[in-house]
Amino acid sequence: MSSSQLAYLSNNLVYSSLFVFTLSFFLFAIETAWSVRADRENGVFDRARTEKFARIAIALMTLAFLLLFGGVLARALSAHRVPWGNMYEFSITGALAFTGAYLVALRKYNLRWLGLPISIAVLLVLGTAITLLYRPSAPLVPALKSTWLVVHVSAAIISGGVFLLANTIAATYLIIERMESRGGRNAWAKRLPTLETLDQLSYRLVAFVFPLWTFAIIAGAIWAESAWGRYWGWDPKETWAFITWVAYAAYLHARVTAGWKGKKAAWLCLLAGSTFLFNYVYVNVWGTGRHTYSGL
Amino acid sequence: MSAPELSGLGSLRYLWRQLTSMRTALILLLLLGIAAIPGSLLPQRTQNPMKVREYFTNDPTLAQWLDRFKFFDVYGSPWFSAIYLLLFISLIGCVLPRSWEHAKAIRAKPVLTPKNLDRMDFYRTIDTTSALDSAEAWLKKNRFRIQRNADSISAEKGYSRETGNVLFHLSLIVILIGIALSSSLGMNGSAIVNVGERFINTPTSYDNLTTGRFFSSESLQHFTITADKFVAQYNPITNAPEDYTLSTTISKSVGGSSEKKVLKVNSPLTFGSTRVYLQANGYSPIVTVTDQSGTVVFQGPVPFLPQDANLTSTGAIKVPDAQPQIGFIGSFVPTIDRSSSRGAFSAFPEALDPRLLVSVWEGDLQMDSGIPQSVYRLDTNKMARIGLKEMKLNETYSYGVGTITFNGFTPWVNLQIVRDPGKQYALIGSILAILGLLTSLFTRQRRIWVKVGKKVEIAGLAKNAIDGLESELNDLTDWIERFNEKEIEQERRRK
Numbered sequence: 001m002s003s004s005q006l007a008y009l010s011n012n013l014v015y016s017s018l019f020v021f022t023l024s025f026f027l028f029a030i031e032t033a034w035s036v037r038a039d040r041e042n043g044v045f046d047r048a049r050t051e052k053f054a055r056i057a058i059a060l061m062t063l064a065f066l067l068l069f070g071g072v073l074a075r076a077l078s079a080h081r082v083p084w085g086n087m088y089e090f091s092i093t094g095a096l097a098f099t100g101a102y103l104v105a106l107r108k109y110n111l112r113w114l115g116l117p118i119s120i121a122v123l124l125v126l127g128t129a130i131t132l133l134y135r136p137s138a139p140l141v142p143a144l145k146s147t148w149l150v151v152h153v154s155a156a157i158i159s160g161g162v163f164l165l166a167n168t169i170a171a172t173y174l175i176i177e178r179m180e181s182r183g184g185r186n187a188w189a190k191r192l193p194t195l196e197t198l199d200q201l202s203y204r205l206v207a208f209v210f211p212l213w214t215f216a217i218i219a220g221a222i223w224a225e226s227a228w229g230r231y232w233g234w235d236p237k238e239t240w241a242f243i244t245w246v247a248y249a250a251y252l253h254a255r256v257t258a259g260w261k262g263k264k265a266a267w268l269c270l271l272a273g274s275t276f277l278f279n280y281v282y283v284n285v286w287g288t289g290r291h292t293y294s295g296l
Numbered sequence: 297m298s299a300p301e302l303s304g305l306g307s308l309r310y311l312w313r314q315l316t317s318m319r320t321a322l323i324l325l326l327l328l329g330i331a332a333i334p335g336s337l338l339p340q341r342t343q344n345p346m347k348v349r350e351y352f353t354n355d356p357t358l359a360q361w362l363d364r365f366k367f368f369d370v371y372g373s374p375w376f377s378a379i380y381l382l383l384f385i386s387l388i389g390c391v392l393p394r395s396w397e398h399a400k401a402i403r404a405k406p407v408l409t410p411k412n413l414d415r416m417d418f419y420r421t422i423d424t425t426s427a428l429d430s431a432e433a434w435l436k437k438n439r440f441r442i443q444r445n446a447d448s449i450s451a452e453k454g455y456s457r458e459t460g461n462v463l464f465h466l467s468l469i470v471i472l473i474g475i476a477l478s479s480s481l482g483m484n485g486s487a488i489v490n491v492g493e494r495f496i497n498t499p500t501s502y503d504n505l506t507t508g509r510f511f512s513s514e515s516l517q518h519f520t521i522t523a524d525k526f527v528a529q530y531n532p533i534t535n536a537p538e539d540y541t542l543s544t545t546i547s548k549s550v551g552g553s554s555e556k557k558v559l560k561v562n563s564p565l566t567f568g569s570t571r572v573y574l575q576a577n578g579y580s581p582i583v584t585v586t587d588q589s590g591t592v593v594f595q596g597p598v599p600f601l602p603q604d605a606n607l608t609s610t611g612a613i614k615v616p617d618a619q620p621q622i623g624f625i626g627s628f629v630p631t632i633d634r635s636s637s638r639g640a641f642s643a644f645p646e647a648l649d650p651r652l653l654v655s656v657w658e659g660d661l662q663m664d665s666g667i668p669q670s671v672y673r674l675d676t677n678k679m680a681r682i683g684l685k686e687m688k689l690n691e692t693y694s695y696g697v698g699t700i701t702f703n704g705f706t707p708w709v710n711l712q713i714v715r716d717p718g719k720q721y722a723l724i725g726s727i728l729a730i731l732g733l734l735t736s737l738f739t740r741q742r743r744i745w746v747k748v749g750k751k752v753e754i755a756g757l758a759k760n761a762i763d764g765l766e767s768e769l770n771d772l773t774d775w776i777e778r779f780n781e782k783e784i785e786q787e788r789r790r791k
Contacts, residue, residue, distance in 0.1 A: 138534045142561040145539070200761065211733045218726045227562050229484070229573040229712045231719055232475075233343065234371045239336040246329035250322055256760070257318050275329075283336075 006078035007137035013071030014092060018126050020064035025119040027057035032116050036187040054112055058103075061119065065099045068126075072096050078137045084153045085140050087284050091129035095122050098161045113191045117168060143290075148223035155216035159209050160276060163244075166205040167273035170266040173198040177263060199262055202269055203255055210248050217241050228290060237291035240279035247272035315382065316389035324383040331379050335370030338362065342369065384472055391465040398458045406441055409448040409745045413755035416745075418769050420754050422776060427752040430779035434772050440744065448747040453740075457760065460735025467728035474721030483507040483516075486712045490580050490597045491542075494522040495711060496550060497570075502713075517570040517715070520547045524556075526707040528577060530645050535606060537645070542574055542709055569715055576710040578602045578609050581628045581652050584701040585615050593618045593698070599708045600628045601672050606642040612674040613654075613700075614661050621661045622698060623674045627653040628705065640686065652702040656683035656695045740764055744772065752776065 001009070034050040072093055076083040083089045102118050105111055140149075177195060179185050185192075192198070220241070221231040232238060251268045254260040260268070283291060314320055339347030348368050352359040366373030413419060431449055435442050440451035485505035489495045497520065499505060499513045507513070525543040530536065540561055547554040548567070559565050565572040580597035587593050593615050600611030613624040629651045633643035640653060659679030663669060683695035687702040741759040746752065754773060758765045 136534070138531055138536060139538050141537050142540050146562040203761070207737050211730055211737060214730055214733060218730065221726070222723070223562075225716075225719065226564060227573075229564070229571070229575065229714045230716070231722065234332075234335055234340065235343065236336040239332050243329045243332050246325055246332075250325045250329070253318065253322055253325070258322065 003078045003080075003137070006074045010071045010074035010078060010137070013067050013074060014126070014130065017064045017067035017071060018123070018130065020060055020067060021119060021123055021126065024057050024060035024064055025116070025123055027053050027060060028116040028119050031057055032113075032188065035191065039187050039190055054115075057115060058106065058112075061099065061115070062103060065096070065103060068092065068096050068099070075137060079139060081140060082150050082153070084149070084157065085138075085144060086133075086135050088129050088133040088135050090153070090157065091125050091133055094157050094161060095125045095129070097157055098122060098125075098164070101161060101165070114168075121164075121168075143227050146223055146227065148219055148226075152216060152219040152223055155212055155219060159213040159216055160280065162205050162209040163213075163248075163273050163276050166202045166209075167270060169198055169202040169205070170269040170273070173202065173266045174263065174270075177266075195262070199265065202266065206248060206251060206269065206272075210252060213245060213248065217245060233290075235290050237279065237283045240275060240283060244272060244275045244279060247275050312389065315386050318390075321383070321386045321390060324379060324386060328379050328383060331376050332370070334367055335376075338367050338370075340368060340370065342372070384469065387465055388469065391462060391469075394458075395462045395466070398455075398462055401458070402455055405443040406450040406452040406743065408443075409445065409450045409747055413745055413747060413753045416755040416757050418756040418758075418766055420769065420773060422752040422754070422773060424752055424776070424780050425748060425750075426780065426783075427746055427748055427776045430776045431746040431754075431772065433779075434775045435744065438768075447749065448745060451744045451746075452742070454742055454759070457736050457739040457741040460732045460737075460739060462732070464729050464732030464736060467725045467732060470725030470728065471722050474718035474723075474725060477718030477721060478508070478716045479718075480508045480510045481715075481717045483511050483715045484712070485714075486575065486710055488599050488708050488710050489521070489523050490599065490708045491523045491526045491706045492597075494520055496520045497567075497713065511715075517567045518549045519567045519570075520550055521565070521572065521711065522546075522554075523709055526577065526709055528645070528707070535644060540574060540577060569717055571714050571716075573712040573714065574709060575712045576602075578607060578708055578710075579628050579630060579647065579650075579705050580708045581626065581705045582703045583613060583624075583652070584703055585613070585618070585622065585698060587618050587698045593622075597706050597708075598626075599672075600626065604642070605645065606630070607645040608642040611672050612670075614663065614671075614674065616661055616663055618698060620658050620697070623657045623661055623676075623679060624654045624700065625657065625674050625676075626655075629653065647705060650689060650705060652687045654683075654685055654687070654693070654700065655681055656685075656700070658682045658697065738762070742768075744769070746772075746776075 031050055031053040034053065038050055072083045072089075075089060075092070079085065083093050099118070099122055102111070102114065172192065173195060176185060176189050176192060176198070179189055180195065193201075220238070224233070224238075225231040247268075251265070251272050254268055255265055339351060341348050351362075351368075362368065366375070370376055410416075428444065428447075428449055432442060432444060435449065435451045438453070440453045441455075443450045483505065484507075485502040487495055487502050495501055497516055497518065499516065522545040523542060524545055527539075527541045528537060529539040531538055542559040544557050544559055544565070545554050546557050546565065546567075557565055559572065559574050561574055564574070578600060579602075580599045582597045583594070584592060585594040594613070594617070598611055598613050600609035602609045607630050609628045609630075611626055611628070613626055615622040615624075627640075629640055629642045630647040630649075631642050631644040632640060632649050632651045634640055640651065657674060657676055657679040658681075659676075662675050662678060669675060682697070683693070685693040685695075685700075687693055687700075689702060689704065692699050692701040740762045742765050743757045743759070745755045747755075754769060754776075756765045756769050
């Protein structure tokens with residue numbers, strides 16, 4: 001197949017996966033609603049049906065994942081390079097990694113309750129990618145032609161995915177904590193793990209991925225040294241990567257050395273995560289500096 | 297707690313303790329993050345001086361106020377430096393005593409067995425009375441550090457967690473030293489070189505050169521680079537560049553032996569501790585200017601600056617030797633196209649159908665006024681326009697008092713030349729920092745106690761929240777029980 005045929009195939013696969021993700025989102029929504037109802041009308045409402053819907057929703061999400069994988073692969077083949085040369089590709093690859101991480105985690109932990117928020121997040125990312133960020137498949141500009149592209153950007157994508165997951169969990173912690181202090185969890189929240197588990201989980205995710213984020217920054221610095229003649233230049237993207245690093249470093253210190261837990265820690269985690277999101281959106285869309293390539 | 301009396305040494309000690317406290321470190325860390333923000337939102341002189349100038353013309357009062365507080369030089373400002381220097385002092389004050397403590401702890405024996413073991417995170421009992429021998433064997437097998445007392449064993453493992461922690465913080469100091477070396481002993485300069493010309497590494501060859509405080513220009517590395525050939529490839533659909541390759545002949549000294557080298561965007565040339573980078577490129581139209589009598593008063597390539605992605609370039613040609621002085625404001629268009637709104641512009645960055653557009657000015661170039669002039673701009677204050685022309689290749693335009701011929705063009709490259717003596721330290725520091733971080737975040741540090749009384753008590757304390765201690769204690773319990781069963785079996789057989 002030629003490059004343009006592959007690019008065309010990639011677009012079709014990404015569209016199809018968006019469609020299947022939408023179906024899976026609806027089923028997750030129904031499943032959530034029914035299981036809330038099943039809890040309320042204990043014994044009256046049929047639980048087996050909920051179970052069946054959940055299984056279909058997960059099967060559909062797996063199918064959407066495979067379609068998206070095909071889409072990302074075809075994109076990479078059409079451009080003869082790794083599929084993260086611009087923000088559109090970064091987004092579809094990020095969505096793929098995010099879904100993949102969830103599906104793998106699902107085999108080990110009981111994380112079905114996360115299905116609905118995850119499918120919403122993926123739909124938002126893919127939707128924005130297709131409508132706002134789309135760029136035709138093209139080779140890289142000379143500055144991006146380096147092995148460090150593979151190393152630096154993949155480390156950044158993985159770190160970003162895990163930071164966002166930790167953020168989701170910290171936010172969930174805060175919501176549930178508020179519920180509990182106001183008299184107890186509602187029907188939906190009863191399916192969720194204990195506060196302590198959520199608190200621990202978000203910390204562990206951050207502790208796990210902080211070294212990787214450090215590595216992403218250092219790999220970027222090494223690359224910048226060979227492409228731009230300096231390893232650090234306070235480019236907006238670099239500055240915000242540094243701010244994110246500092247914020248998570250503060251979070252880890254607060255937890256490990258100062259013994260912060262629960263609410264305070266969750267807020268700090270959210271703050272750190274939002275600096276990452278800001279970097280992703282602001283610098284790519286409105287920012288200036290050397291990290292803006294190929295339009296976006 | 298009341299504040300101590302602030303006098304002399306006491307107050308110094310009080311300040312030091314405050315500065316090196318965890319709380320202060322946390323606040324400084326967050327402050328550093330916040331202080332870095334304005335530099336990413338406002339244009340910075342070190343990166344984009346043009347944008348800063350624009351800011352000054354758009355809103356002079358605000359710009360002046362911002363400038364008073366160094367908001368256009370955030371990362372070199374006193375307040376930013378103050379934060380990170382305080383942070384590093386706090387870090388040193390925190391990490392040096394900790395390294396010392398840790399060095400002592402490594403040599404010391406594990407802590408004594410506490411009285412009330414049931415207060416620990418993990419606690420269990422076995423109904424037996426002998427366990428110390430078997431427990432010691434298990435702990436030794438698993439390489440715990442052990443202190444055995446009359447009726448108990450205290451064991452600890454995972455000291456490398458603190459080693460990693462200390463290593464991480466020490467390596468941050470190494471990185472800072474690297475940065476300090478770079479900024480005081482380093483240099484950074486750039487020069488535009490026409491293809492076909494030679495660059496000699498002396499201070500006068502640079503278009504701009506910034507050096508560290510302790511850098512002397514005599515210590516510039518000796519080398520020359522001749523730009524032999526430059527090839528730029530562009531995507532025919534998106535017009536985006538795909539590859540830049542500069543073929544060069546380099547020599548370690550003027551007149552010394554030479555060799556051929558290729559310079560690309562991601563692969564700089566290296567001369568000792570100096571590296572040369574390919575940063576930008578553009579076109580230099582080659583022109584010949586004659587005066588009324590037909591004598592050549594100027595000939596050669598003149599670098600023009602690209603204005604857009606398709607390399608529509610503008611520049612100035614100054615001919616001070618002509619009588620009267622002549623200047624040209626020029627525009628080089630590599631592939632001509634036209635629209636009613638933009639006039640002539642370039643449709644593709646490669647020179648497929650080049651044009652040179654010039655307006656001719658006559659009068660005083662003011663090059664002797666002592667005020668430094670941009671070579672890319674013509675000061676037309678004391679000049680009058682006498683002609684306007686779009687030229688094809690090899691076309692000559694006669695404007696009454698002389699002629700200009702568009703002979704051709706040559707690409708130019710912008711070489712960035714950097715000496716950064718601190719970067720090795722920064723790199724080594726970074727690698728050590730990651731190793732330290734991994735060790736400190738993924739090593740389990742834990743203590744195990746075994747105590748014999750009416751029954752055997754086993755307790756464990758995990759010093760960081762990583763799973764694994766519980767299953768370890770299960771193993772130990774099993775081991776002790778199996779060991780005791782064997783003993784009983786042997787006892788029975790003896791009877």
